[in-house]
């Protein structure tokens with residue numbers, strides 16, 4: 225028995241190939257955008273803070289200068305200055321909001337596409353719900369930056385200005401202000417210590433729960449039919465309670481700290497007023513300074529209140545960013561960005577090993593074979609032999625752990641996706657059509673050439689069926705739209721695979737939902753593709769289709785049990801005797817005497 229090893233074509237290196245995306249530079253740029261935005265907003269916050277002194281200083285000046293001098297000219301001058309300062313405050317406040325908005329836009333512009341590609345890759349490996357989390361994180365991050373909570377720490381950074389003014393009014397004011405600030409910083413740090421971890425755990429638990437519910441919703445029919453809802457509801461409830469309890473603890477601690485900081489702020493304002501009154505009595509300061517000092521104390525401490533109140537939003541945003549960043553890093557693509565010319569073959573699978581990421585038990589254990597243009601390869605074997613995993617690796621949807629799949633010597637996994645996709649037709653075991661029209665789906669969501677769409681539909685034997693639908697090729701399908709039967713979906717997915725006459729056609733259980741007419745169309749399509757020089761890989765449990773295969777690959781436990789010309793393999797299997805029991809497809813063929 226040979227596995228085609230002797231004929232293996234040497235893999236080529238594409239010298240022009242570059243990594244598709246430098247994740248580290250995306251992360252660096254995103255961080256730079258964030259820090260630069262915060263820098264600008266911070267500078268503006270400084271001016272805004274200074275301008276916030278307008279009201280207390282105006283009070284102080286009116287009290288000390290206007291009342292004493294009885295001068296309306298001074299009053300008018302002060303009024304004009306104060307109004308100008310307040311208008312400037314309004315303008316800067318608005319500009320700062322624009323800076324935040326621009327920062328959110330520019331951050332998302334940089335991260336959006338890499339994050340969505342990362343989400344796709346994570347979805348391939350860990351399921352769609354892990355993938356969609358990153359989209360939620362991006363949206364949370366944008367809301368945070370555009371929201372009202374991001375500015376509080378920036379304002380707190382400028383507290384030294386208020387402290388200086390307080391020291392200028394009287395050293396005792398300054399000292400009281402400093403003590404109050406230190407107490408509030410202590411509360412903020414304590415709050416962070418008490419809130420951060422528990423909030424993170426609660427959020428993670430909540431996300432897990434949402435993920436579980438999302439996964440379950442897609443199985444709603446089975447759940448309803450088998451009355452699984454009460455048991456599932458109990459599980460969710462337990463998980464929900466656990467997550468809510470953690471989040472409630474974080475919330476309660478955060479609110480507790482906020483109440484304490486407010487108490488300290490109000491208390492300190494009373495202390496400073498009393499102290500001011502005492503300083504006025506002993507002639508150390510003026511009544512204007514007393515009122516101004518009290519108001520400035522309020523302004524000084526307010527951002528610390530806000531930091532304590534809004535810290536959870538910062539914790540949430542930081543966690544969201546960390547998740548986005550680690551997903552980008554984990555899924556850094558080594559794929560090329562330059563299109564590679566269309567290839568006619570051969571297809572070489574060279575000592576292919578695949579273990580699911582995070583597991584060290586390989587699903588494929590050194591699979592090798594070669595396929596030439598115009599050949600149809602039937603892949604058979606018992607359940608869990610690794611057939612679908614092999615098909616995913618053939619089309620570059622999963623990364624080999626070692627070894628590789630090469631088309632005309634070029635690595636299928638690394639191949640730039642657009643040009644690779646033009647050459648490949650893939651029908652996965654679980655057919656999933658996308659939201660859009662039938663035309664969109666067949667044309668792979670591209671601006672379609674109507675003739676190519678109709679050709680693909682005809683080849684899949686589905687043109688007449690589409691013609692019978694009220695909107696024909698423009699019928700919207702996908703979630704919540706026109707519902708197609710399992711067989712209809714499979715045939716439209718076959719038309720999608722055939723679109724543009726690919727050079728490599730990988731069909732995983734393509735006849736699973738087909739009736740006799742559908743299967744006849746499928747066989748016609750497969751033979752037509754092979755006659756036009758395509759390489760076809762067919763995975764099927766139903767044996768009828770295998771009689772058209774030129775070669776057979778028999779898999780077992782992730783290994784190649786046999787590979788070769790179909791007639792040779794069937795002869796070998798019947799000679800081995802016990803092998804026939806293990807390979808039902810072949811066994812059935814032999815028994816029925818049909819295939820060879």
Ligand SMILES: Nc1ncnc2c1ncn2[C@@H]1O[C@H](COP(=O)(O)OP(=O)(O)OP(=O)(O)O)[C@@H](O)[C@H]1O
Pocket residue numbers: 349580587605606607608609610611612613614653
């Ligand atoms: N993402 C994954 N995570 C964990 N295990 C996986 C994953 N994908 C495949 N496997 C494991 O790999 C083995 C082979 O699965 P695969 O779907 O390739 O088998 P198969 O031969 O196509 O089976 P069937 O004929 O039943 O479709 C199975 O044991 C399966 O549990």
